[in-house]
Amino acid sequence: MVTNTSQEAIDLDAPWISQEDLPVEKYQIVDEDGGYDPDDVPDLEETEFLDLYRWMLVEKRYAERMIKLQRRGQMGTVGSSRGHEASIVGSGYALQDGDWLLGMGRETSAMLQRGVSLRDIILFWRGVEDAQRFLTEQNCMIGISVGGYLPMTTGVGWGMNLTDTDAVVTAHFGDGATSTGAFHEAVNFAGVLDAPAIFYCQNNQWAISTPFEKQTNANSIAQRGLGYGVHGIRVDGNDVLAVYDAMREARELARAGHPVLFEALTYRTEGHSTSDDPTEYRGREEVEEWLERDPIERYESFLKSEGLWDAVDKEALVAEVDEEFSAAVEAADAYGPRDVDELFEYVYEDLPPILRGQLDEMEGDLEDLDDLEAYIERRPKG
Amino acid sequence: MAETIINAINMALREEMERDDGVVVFGEDVAETGGVFRATEGLKEQFGGDRVVDTPLSEIAIAGGAVGLAVFGLRPVAEIQFSGFLPPAFDQLVTHASRIRWRTRGQWSAPMVVRTPYGAGIRALEHHSESLEGAYAHVPGLQVVIPSTPYDTKGLLKSAIRSPDPVLFMEPKHIYRSVREDVPDDDYEVPIGEAAVRREGEDVTVISWGAMMQKTLEAVDRIDADAEVIDLRTISPMDRETVVESVKKTGRCVVVHEAPYSGGWASEIIATINDEVLMYLEAPVERITGYDIPVPLLSMEDYYIPHPPRIAAGIEDVLDY
Numbered sequence: 001m002v003t004n005t006s007q008e009a010i011d012l013d014a015p016w017i018s019q020e021d022l023p024v025e026k027y028q029i030v031d032e033d034g035g036y037d038p039d040d041v042p043d044l045e046e047t048e049f050l051d052l053y054r055w056m057l058v059e060k061r062y063a064e065r066m067i068k069l070q071r072r073g074q075m076g077t078v079g080s081s082r083g084h085e086a087s088i089v090g091s092g093y094a095l096q097d098g099d100w101l102l103g104m105g106r107e108t109s110a111m112l113q114r115g116v117s118l119r120d121i122i123l124f125w126r127g128v129e130d131a132q133r134f135l136t137e138q139n140c141m142i143g144i145s146v147g148g149y150l151p152m153t154t155g156v157g158w159g160m161n162l163t164d165t166d167a168v169v170t171a172h173f174g175d176g177a178t179s180t181g182a183f184h185e186a187v188n189f190a191g192v193l194d195a196p197a198i199f200y201c202q203n204n205q206w207a208i209s210t211p212f213e214k215q216t217n218a219n220s221i222a223q224r225g226l227g228y229g230v231h232g233i234r235v236d237g238n239d240v241l242a243v244y245d246a247m248r249e250a251r252e253l254a255r256a257g258h259p260v261l262f263e264a265l266t267y268r269t270e271g272h273s274t275s276d277d278p279t280e281y282r283g284r285e286e287v288e289e290w291l292e293r294d295p296i297e298r299y300e301s302f303l304k305s306e307g308l309w310d311a312v313d314k315e316a317l318v319a320e321v322d323e324e325f326s327a328a329v330e331a332a333d334a335y336g337p338r339d340v341d342e343l344f345e346y347v348y349e350d351l352p353p354i355l356r357g358q359l360d361e362m363e364g365d366l367e368d369l370d371d372l373e374a375y376i377e378r379r380p381k382g
Numbered sequence: 383m384a385e386t387i388i389n390a391i392n393m394a395l396r397e398e399m400e401r402d403d404g405v406v407v408f409g410e411d412v413a414e415t416g417g418v419f420r421a422t423e424g425l426k427e428q429f430g431g432d433r434v435v436d437t438p439l440s441e442i443a444i445a446g447g448a449v450g451l452a453v454f455g456l457r458p459v460a461e462i463q464f465s466g467f468l469p470p471a472f473d474q475l476v477t478h479a480s481r482i483r484w485r486t487r488g489q490w491s492a493p494m495v496v497r498t499p500y501g502a503g504i505r506a507l508e509h510h511s512e513s514l515e516g517a518y519a520h521v522p523g524l525q526v527v528i529p530s531t532p533y534d535t536k537g538l539l540k541s542a543i544r545s546p547d548p549v550l551f552m553e554p555k556h557i558y559r560s561v562r563e564d565v566p567d568d569d570y571e572v573p574i575g576e577a578a579v580r581r582e583g584e585d586v587t588v589i590s591w592g593a594m595m596q597k598t599l600e601a602v603d604r605i606d607a608d609a610e611v612i613d614l615r616t617i618s619p620m621d622r623e624t625v626v627e628s629v630k631k632t633g634r635c636v637v638v639h640e641a642p643y644s645g646g647w648a649s650e651i652i653a654t655i656n657d658e659v660l661m662y663l664e665a666p667v668e669r670i671t672g673y674d675i676p677v678p679l680l681s682m683e684d685y686y687i688p689h690p691p692r693i694a695a696g697i698e699d700v701l702d703y
């Protein structure tokens with residue numbers, strides 16, 4: 001078999017451009033060893049620096065405890081966000097009231113920062129329809145079709161322009177999403193419309209078993225922005241300060257009519273989801289290497305250097321965060337009781353006669369048919 | 383040996399790849415890990431990375447790429463990880479795969495298979511549970527096949543791969559591993575376009591397919607009647623003759639599917655019966671289907687699925703008419 005490879009060097013006369021003409025830098029404030037230039041540190045209050053830390057603990061404990069709940073059968077399939085803490089928290093922290101966040105499910109604390117409640121996130125992963133209703137009250141949504149909601153993101157930004165709304169919309173998605181047709185049309189269209197949209201890619205190196213190198217021949221996600229005439233940036237996604245700082249700027253750019261393609265370089269340290277076994281497709285060494293760059297530890301070293309660590313009682317913080325999580329689980333357990341008519345709600349604004357009839361029939365069947373209920377086990381809890 | 387539907391898919395792919403060098407298997411996560419359901423497990427090891435390919439997350443390009451491979455003379459078997467992610471690829475199936483023979487007046491064709499798990503019952507996330515076979519069956523030129531047993535799965539998938547025209551092969555993932563039967567190692571085909579009579583009977587014809595087949599058989603066991611059970615197996619082009627002959631004999635018919643009621647494939651079956659054997663009917667044809675709502679999320683999805691008590695009640699209604 002002949003392989004037509006793009007790797008060969010060939011002599012050319014005409015002025016081709018290639019991605020090698022465009023070195024893409026990685027924006028970083030605190031490096032892997034915890035070193036940084038104090039001049040680069042974003043101008044935040046002490047409490048804000050501490051806040052960022054607390055949010056990362058929230059994200060981490062959330063991820064760990066959701067997996068445990070899943071293993072105990074109290075949760076549907078979930079994906080861990082371990083490793084993404086800085087990328088999620090830094091991006092969320094830069095957003096403001098009135099901003100929109102459309103996500104894929106790996107951005108919990110950014111949604112909590114927008115005002116979503118943890119109970120509702122838990123309900124979402126238990127497959128309770130109402131959860132998304134609560135999320136949208138905070139201008140948030142989770143889209144399961146990868147990349148599918150990106151064109152809609154552009155539309156929201158367009159709407160902000162048409163109505164002189166001073167806000168931005170961000171779509172959070174993974175590296176896999178950048179291979180979908182929807183991604184390309186969305187970013188291109190946003191550029192044409194000057195939409196205040198931030199396309200926020202958490203490039204965690206893997207889309208289930210597909211590594212980034214097999215997802216695209218491009219060296220970075222960020223560089224693709226150029227092809228669409230929008231700003232692009234590649235940020236160390238394990239450096240919460242760099243993410244926050246760049247996202248703050250991204251927000252300014254977007255508000256000024258320059259959509260942004262933001263690539264946060266991070267790593268999914270666990271399986272894609274609870275139904276995935278990552279040892280089948282990647283080596284331990286690679287994971288270890290990234291575990292060394294743990295975003296929370298890196299930020300801890302920063303807080304220590306800044307003399308802010310004394311103000312942190314980590315154990316107490318974790319206990320507090322855990323308690324919040326437990327309370328949220330309790331609230332989720334208590335959610336309901338739920339009735340079958342809610343399955344027919346919201347399909348249309350008004351229930352059309354045919355649905356009314358089907359609902360009546362369903363209710364009648366549940367009442368009349370002996371063991372129908374036995375076929376309808378309700379697991380996991382909702 | 384007793385095999386599952388998943389094993390049968392794997393056997394069919396392996397044997398077809400051995401038989402024909404042109405068969406290329408690709409899709410998201412199919413090569414390294416053998417797919418999220420392990421349908422393609424071991425194929426990359428046996429046939430190498432040129433013929434078993436992990437693709438980017440690109441449903442449009444997966445389906446459209448298959449059309450390109452096919453017109454170039456290869457035999458692509460693409461996987462769309464869940465049928466809920468077919469909609470972006472739908473354009474490629476409608477606009478190109480199904481029409482390329484027609485457009486080029488037979489010069490080019492698209493002998494390709496798109497495999498995809500469909501249906502509810504595995505407590506997955508949104509978009510992982512729909513049954514939209516009726517929508518796909520509505521596309522002229524596209525064959526839509528849904529097996530319900532391991533034996534048929536192997537034979538139908540082989541026929542699909544050998545078919546000169548495009549096939550959408552929808553796999554009832556709810557019963558991927560729960561139904562077992564002997565699947566011979568031999569090379570055999572189950573022809574596309576032929577329904578199977580699963581049980582012969584005189585009193586009523588019950589038609590179903592895919593994951594609903596098991597539920598239908600269970601329902602039939604619960605009632606005191608001699609039911610004839612037809613597994614449609616190919617949604618399009620449909621085996622009208624088997625349906626018509628059976629209804630001629632029984633005079634009564636029930637159609638069971640998981641897809642929504644309105645515009646579901648049952649509508650087409652009923653229209654066929656009206657066209658061909660209306661005068662033989664002793665009762666209106668009944669359909670037991672999903673409701674006209676999006677499949678509920680995992681906490682309540684079981685309310686949606688037509689379970690045996692509902693199916694049995696529907697059949698009894700028709701018998702008592």
Ligand SMILES: Cc1ncc(C[n+]2csc(CCOP(=O)(O)OP(=O)(O)O)c2C)c(N)n1
Nearest residue numbers: 144145146174175176177206207208410467
């Ligand atoms: C359109 C579409 N195709 C396939 C899937 C199945 N699927 C769910 S997540 C996933 C990988 C996503 O990878 P990425 O976008 O990198 O995000 P990550 O999960 O790594 O954060 C796939 C293939 C899907 N949900 N949507």
